[in-house]
Amino acid sequence: MTTILYLLLLLPYWIYSSAATAGYLADPFASILYKPSLGGQGHGSRRKPPLINVGTHHRTWAVDRVVQLFLDTCLQIGQGGQVVSLGAGSDTRFWRIMENGGDGLDRYIEVDFPHVTALKAQRIARSPRLSSLLNRPTTLPTPSSSSSSPSPSFCPPPPVPSSSPSSNSKSYTISHGGAALRSCSSLYTLLPLDLRTSTSTIRELLPHLDSTRPTLFLAECVFCYMPPEDSREIVRWFGTTFTRCVGVVYEMIGLKDVFGDVMRRNLKMRGLSLPGAVFDDAQSQANRFLDPALGEGVFAKAGGKTLWEIREGVIPPEELQRISKLEILDEIEELRLVLSHYCVAWGAKGEGLFDVML
Numbered sequence: 001m002t003t004i005l006y007l008l009l010l011l012p013y014w015i016y017s018s019a020a021t022a023g024y025l026a027d028p029f030a031s032i033l034y035k036p037s038l039g040g041q042g043h044g045s046r047r048k049p050p051l052i053n054v055g056t057h058h059r060t061w062a063v064d065r066v067v068q069l070f071l072d073t074c075l076q077i078g079q080g081g082q083v084v085s086l087g088a089g090s091d092t093r094f095w096r097i098m099e100n101g102g103d104g105l106d107r108y109i110e111v112d113f114p115h116v117t118a119l120k121a122q123r124i125a126r127s128p129r130l131s132s133l134l135n136r137p138t139t140l141p142t143p144s145s146s147s148s149s150p151s152p153s154f155c156p157p158p159p160v161p162s163s164s165p166s167s168n169s170k171s172y173t174i175s176h177g178g179a180a181l182r183s184c185s186s187l188y189t190l191l192p193l194d195l196r197t198s199t200s201t202i203r204e205l206l207p208h209l210d211s212t213r214p215t216l217f218l219a220e221c222v223f224c225y226m227p228p229e230d231s232r233e234i235v236r237w238f239g240t241t242f243t244r245c246v247g248v249v250y251e252m253i254g255l256k257d258v259f260g261d262v263m264r265r266n267l268k269m270r271g272l273s274l275p276g277a278v279f280d281d282a283q284s285q286a287n288r289f290l291d292p293a294l295g296e297g298v299f300a301k302a303g304g305k306t307l308w309e310i311r312e313g314v315i316p317p318e319e320l321q322r323i324s325k326l327e328i329l330d331e332i333e334e335l336r337l338v339l340s341h342y343c344v345a346w347g348a349k350g351e352g353l354f355d356v357m358l
């Protein structure tokens, strides 16, 4: 049982909807995007043990916090920021941000394998709730307003390069045979890319981004699935392409112990491997942003905390108290063991972004 628990923290598809259903996360979009067939392989709707729900809560809370700090900073400096989610899977973060007003956000890009983005595009297209948040509400120009004011019915042609585009609605366009989706305002883009082919692939993001804007990239449970050289190239690309950039990685650490042996064995039985899970602790995850192999001054500052440290020192006591009432969790030593094997690490470069941290 325990070994399965360790493994589950690696498989967000299976567990996110459980944590949302149990009340750990307030996410009205989870039931739309986290359906079993979108990566859930039939497990998405099952309730998971408290330890797993608590771990999911802590990592979601922590990554949300870093993203919110980034957006708050963008708002303060008066320049909307860009968020790029690598290996985004079924992630609902974009919709949660937009439901809260989307302040500080200029655009949000999600990347994953084509079979994942195609299913997500379908779900977005079929859900009025999701598609209504793809663009910011606009107002009709009044006689006194500027003639360049946007109108709600205006949808400019999409810049997404497309082999066989088809227009599905006024608020977004679908391309790449159904695997790419872009909102008319360019606020949201979903792109099919295999990140393992590294530099040449990651460069395909550039037409969708503005290199002068503050940019945050997220890699939640994705770098561990690719060789360290490939993820290093991606980190380097972000660090050299954007003047102001924050990278955020959520991943497992310290897999050289019994915990790691168990996890690797279980994954192997499921045909999965973790070539990128080579980091011993949160500091070494953070150091990937300061690696001399990236080149001079790519990222200037980095840090990292285990989920256990985040629980102990970052999440407010009221929030811990709230979730402690949801389910009975008495295996605190086991919780500490599991949470100490996962961390959130970040790296930052560029003025104003050094406080985007936990």
Ligand SMILES: C[S@@+](CC[C@H](N)C(=O)[O-])C[C@H]1O[C@@H](n2cnc3c(N)ncnc32)[C@H](O)[C@@H]1O
Pocket (backbone or CB within 6 Å): 010, 011, 012, 013, 039, 086, 087, 088, 089, 090, 091, 111, 112, 113, 116, 193, 194, 195, 196, 219, 220, 221, 222, 225, 226
């Ligand atoms: C464990 S899931 C994490 C999903 C999401 N980031 C989250 O935390 O909920 C890993 C995701 O990374 C994607 N992924 C893994 N390797 C990838 C690659 N080489 N290129 C693009 N996406 C990849 C998978 O398809 C999957 O959706």
